[in-house]
Amino acid sequence: MNSSNQSCVIAKFGGTSVADYEAMKNSANIVLTNPDVKVVVLSASAGVTNLLVALAEGRDTEIRQQHLAKLHEIQYNILSALPANPALRDEIDQVLNNIASLSEAASLATSAALTDELVSHGELMSSRLFVEILKEQQQDAIWFDVRRVIRTDNKFGKAIPQIDEIKQLCCAHLKSLAEKHIVVTQGFIGSENSGKTTTLGRGGSDYTAALLGEALHASQIDIWTDVAGIYTTDPRIVPNAKRIDDITFAEAAEMATFGAKVLHPATLVPAVRSNIPVFVGSSKNPQAGGTIVYNAHSITSELPLFRSVSLRRKQTLLTLNSLNMLHAQGFLANVFTILAKHNISVDLVTTSEVSVALTIDTAGTNTDGSSLLTKALLDELSTVCCVEVQEDLALIAIIGNHLTSVKGMTKQIFGQLEDFSVRLSCFGASTHNICFLVKSSDADSIVKILHKAIFE
Numbered sequence: 001m002n003s004s005n006q007s008c009v010i011a012k013f014g015g016t017s018v019a020d021y022e023a024m025k026n027s028a029n030i031v032l033t034n035p036d037v038k039v040v041v042l043s044a045s046a047g048v049t050n051l052l053v054a055l056a057e058g059r060d061t062e063i064r065q066q067h068l069a070k071l072h073e074i075q076y077n078i079l080s081a082l083p084a085n086p087a088l089r090d091e092i093d094q095v096l097n098n099i100a101s102l103s104e105a106a107s108l109a110t111s112a113a114l115t116d117e118l119v120s121h122g123e124l125m126s127s128r129l130f131v132e133i134l135k136e137q138q139q140d141a142i143w144f145d146v147r148r149v150i151r152t153d154n155k156f157g158k159a160i161p162q163i164d165e166i167k168q169l170c171c172a173h174l175k176s177l178a179e180k181h182i183v184v185t186q187g188f189i190g191s192e193n194s195g196k197t198t199t200l201g202r203g204g205s206d207y208t209a210a211l212l213g214e215a216l217h218a219s220q221i222d223i224w225t226d227v228a229g230i231y232t233t234d235p236r237i238v239p240n241a242k243r244i245d246d247i248t249f250a251e252a253a254e255m256a257t258f259g260a261k262v263l264h265p266a267t268l269v270p271a272v273r274s275n276i277p278v279f280v281g282s283s284k285n286p287q288a289g290g291t292i293v294y295n296a297h298s299i300t301s302e303l304p305l306f307r308s309v310s311l312r313r314k315q316t317l318l319t320l321n322s323l324n325m326l327h328a329q330g331f332l333a334n335v336f337t338i339l340a341k342h343n344i345s346v347d348l349v350t351t352s353e354v355s356v357a358l359t360i361d362t363a364g365t366n367t368d369g370s371s372l373l374t375k376a377l378l379d380e381l382s383t384v385c386c387v388e389v390q391e392d393l394a395l396i397a398i399i400g401n402h403l404t405s406v407k408g409m410t411k412q413i414f415g416q417l418e419d420f421s422v423r424l425s426c427f428g429a430s431t432h433n434i435c436f437l438v439k440s441s442d443a444d445s446i447v448k449i450l451h452k453a454i455f456e
């Protein structure tokens with residue numbers, strides 16, 4: 001885009017920002033007031049992806065009909081607020097019919113490919129409706145099927161984007177369109193080599209916006225959501241959490257990785273790689289401002305010791321015991337080879353003489369929501385060690401700067417936890433975080449206590 005020296009902003013709107021006609025109107029106003037917005041990336045209307053995922057799991061006829069009726073209601077509420085448009089109605093009906101047939105197929109046999117095909121219809125519908133809302137405001141908006149440019153591998157449910165191909169495809173099919181019109185497209189979905197629909201994993205629309213931003217040399221990626229920025233912790237847990245006005249890529253990436261749902265963890269990878277600032281704001285209240293995430297060099301004020309408290313739920317702890325570990329080489333290599341074979345990425349690791357404890361995010365972000373902790377994995381691990389599994393844990397992370405060089409910092413954190421048991425802690429791999437595992441039932445209380453001690 002920058003070839004013609006135009007500024008190019010990619011604006012992404014999440015599910016709540018396209019939930020209904022009112023929300024879509026607010027989001028459309030944001031697009032209208034910023035002439036630099038060239039590409040609009042949309043999630044499905046709130047609740048739609050969950051309904052589609054449930055249908056993809058294969059439901060009996062009665063439940064299926066209830067879910068289909070709910071989908072119809074969400075999309076028709078928006079459609080009927082628009083001026084009568086029989087062609088648009090036919091298109092939406094066609095998509096709803098496709099969903100009905102695919103759900104029937106899923107009730108006979110499910111598959112990851114079918115799930116991705118089915119769930120993609122949420123973003124296909126919201127983007128189609130949003131074009132009409134922009135057109136209603138006399139905007140020159142066109143609908144674009146993002147699967148033409150977001151090329152991925154074929155790991156359905158959490159496909160890996162193929163960066164070089166995406167850049168080439170964007171250059172060939174999207175760049176010139178975005179120079180002439182406001183392009184409205186879908187987040188979350190892509191296609192593999194043979195043309196089958198894939199998805200980037202739950203919450204992946206932020207990632208799509210960043211991938212398109214990188215490919216089009218965008219000047220900024222705007223993430224419009226239901227909160228006016230990134231806060232010192234999840235404002236749903238601590239209502240008086242404070243907004244962070246500017247934050248470095250490194251700090252925000254740690255927050256996203258450790259559970260701050262406001263940004264998909266992969267979003268900042270293309271942004272960092274191409275040094276594109278990311279803005280986060282509320283589509284309902286754009287005048288409230290938001291958070292800008294950028295390169296550390298752009299931040300003039302001193303970075304604070306503590307930035308935020310993050311929480312990731314549904315964590316699993318694996319404790320692997322083996323006497324063979326004693327003075328032996330290669331045990332950990334063996335364990336990690338098995339984990340890699342089962343597509344498990346390990347978060348935290350601690351070791352002792354004969355055991356190793358590691359945490360995995362079993363809930364993962366796969367579109368079909370399946371657990372990564374399979375019987376096949378446990379069976380294979382059991383061939384090299386005794387495996388103990390502890391579920392129902394939560395991972396809490398304190399994110400900040402230079403955490404390893406400040407005296408008494410750990411006392412300040414752990415001193416707050418005298419009424420709780422900590423199952424495992426990790427510190428020192430990076431200067432940006434200190435994290436530990438606690439019982440799920442203690443998680444919210446601990447976040448509140450730590451937030452109070454550090455920020456209030």
Ligand SMILES: Nc1ncnc2c1ncn2[C@@H]1O[C@H](COP(=O)(O)OP(=O)(O)O)[C@@H](O)[C@H]1O
Pocket residue numbers: 013014015016017043203224225226227229230231232233234235236255259260261262263308
């Ligand atoms: N540190 C944080 N700052 C702001 N929001 C956070 C933070 N941690 C978690 N969240 C949650 O992220 C939510 C927004 O993410 P999400 O629901 O995925 O939005 P969208 O559907 O717009 O993509 C907020 O409603 C908030 O509860």
Ligand SMILES: N[C@@H](CC(=O)OP(=O)(O)O)C(=O)O
Pocket residue numbers: 013014015016043044049050122187188201202203204205206
């Ligand atoms: N609709 C998809 C993708 C997405 O990113 O949604 P949201 O932006 O509302 O988190 C999901 O629910 O996972």
